[in-house]
Amino acid sequence: MEKGQWAYDLHIHSALSPCADNEMTPNNIINMAQLKGLDIIAVTDHNSAQNLPAVFKVGKGKEILIIPGIEVTTKEEVHLLCYFPSLDLVLDFDKKIKSHLPPIPNKKSIFGDQIILNEKDEITGEVEYLLINALDLSIDEIYKEVEKREGVIVPAHVDRKSFSMISNLGFIPPHLLINTLEISKNCNKNDINLPKEYQFIQSSDAHYLGDILERKFFIGLKKLNIENVLHYLRNYYC
Amino acid sequence: MKVKDLFEMSEFNLVTPGVEGEQEITGGYSGDLLSWVMSHAQKGNLWITVQTHGNIIAIASLLELSCIIVPENITIEEDTIEKAMNENIPILQSNLNSFEIANLLYERGII
Numbered sequence: 001m002e003k004g005q006w007a008y009d010l011h012i013h014s015a016l017s018p019c020a021d022n023e024m025t026p027n028n029i030i031n032m033a034q035l036k037g038l039d040i041i042a043v044t045d046h047n048s049a050q051n052l053p054a055v056f057k058v059g060k061g062k063e064i065l066i067i068p069g070i071e072v073t074t075k076e077e078v079h080l081l082c083y084f085p086s087l088d089l090v091l092d093f094d095k096k097i098k099s100h101l102p103p104i105p106n107k108k109s110i111f112g113d114q115i116i117l118n119e120k121d122e123i124t125g126e127v128e129y130l131l132i133n134a135l136d137l138s139i140d141e142i143y144k145e146v147e148k149r150e151g152v153i154v155p156a157h158v159d160r161k162s163f164s165m166i167s168n169l170g171f172i173p174p175h176l177l178i179n180t181l182e183i184s185k186n187c188n189k190n191d192i193n194l195p196k197e198y199q200f201i202q203s204s205d206a207h208y209l210g211d212i213l214e215r216k217f218f219i220g221l222k223k224l225n226i227e228n229v230l231h232y233l234r235n236y237y238c
Numbered sequence: 239m240k241v242k243d244l245f246e247m248s249e250f251n252l253v254t255p256g257v258e259g260e261q262e263i264t265g266g267y268s269g270d271l272l273s274w275v276m277s278h279a280q281k282g283n284l285w286i287t288v289q290t291h292g293n294i295i296a297i298a299s300l301l302e303l304s305c306i307i308v309p310e311n312i313t314i315e316e317d318t319i320e321k322a323m324n325e326n327i328p329i330l331q332s333n334l335n336s337f338e339i340a341n342l343l344y345e346r347g348i349i
Binding site for chain 1: 271272273276277289290291293296299300
């Protein structure tokens with residue numbers, strides 16, 4: 001692929017996340033993303049990457065770049081988007097954090113289903129423990145585990161009044177290498193006041209198929225691949 | 239003591255009209271980390287929290303909490319109020335802060 005501006009949506013939930021619609025299946029997500037003309041997507045479920053093998057299988061051979069990702073809830077109840085260079089690495093991270101999810105059973109009637117799907121959109125399992133709970137790992141601990149696996153952290157929806165690094169901590173920890181922040185799709189980056197210059201990304205946080213973005217936000221890359229996307233998120237030259 | 243006994247208190251303002259407040263109060267819990275509250279609050283507790291998004295109703299429902307009290311006149315989202323009314327969970331708003339509310343409830347022998 002040549003140098004250009006690539007349309008992205010880097011924050012989409014599948015049916016694994018209890019709050020997401022059960023129609024957010026691997027095939028539906030990829031098909032909708034293609035219909036919307038997106039070049040890059042990430043399926044970032046709460047505290048789990050268990051639908052990513054199927055998403056990657058469905059996406060193989062299709063003209064869409066999928067970034068392995070996960071939306072973690074830290075001990076401080078801050079949502080962090082964690083992106084990795086490969087499916088193997090995000091699954092390794094998934095394995096690591098599993099034991100740090102409190103063993104509180106999901107109550108489907110209140111929170112929704114947490115379903116694991118295969119590449120044919122068939123249900124192959126369910127996650128027993130509530131995925132929207134906070135892990136007993138702090139921001140710093142998550143940062144170490146992501147860095148170990150060559151990943152990059154993007155604090156999610158920092159403009160929101162809850163589950164955001166700014167609402168919960170009041171600041172972005174300066175000792176962590178964080179250069180990109182996510183803000184909600186309807187937010188204006190000029191409304192965010194921070195002492196340092198940050199790069200912003202905006203995604204849908206889609207819980208329903210219709211929420212997946214149109215070609216609205218773009219990343220400029222010389223070549224379209226996972227490594228370049230991660231490099232873009234990790235660095236900001238202002 | 240029932241939640242509806244708090245409705246008359248001048249320090250509280252009922253934000254969910256029509257919710258009867260027949261729940262028995264078993265105690266109080268103050269906390270803003272949802273995951274912590276989920277593991278520690280008890281059935282029938284009054285919950286004092288600065289969180290006002292829709293997830294607080296899911297937690298209150300899950301744990302069968304008797305009532306939610308929001309301090310410092312924090313604005314509660316319409317969506318949250320609607321969910322609370324559907325679940326029959328009373329939400330009270332107060333101009334006092336969490337510490338003062340807990341103190342008040344002890345002083346008046348409610349907890």
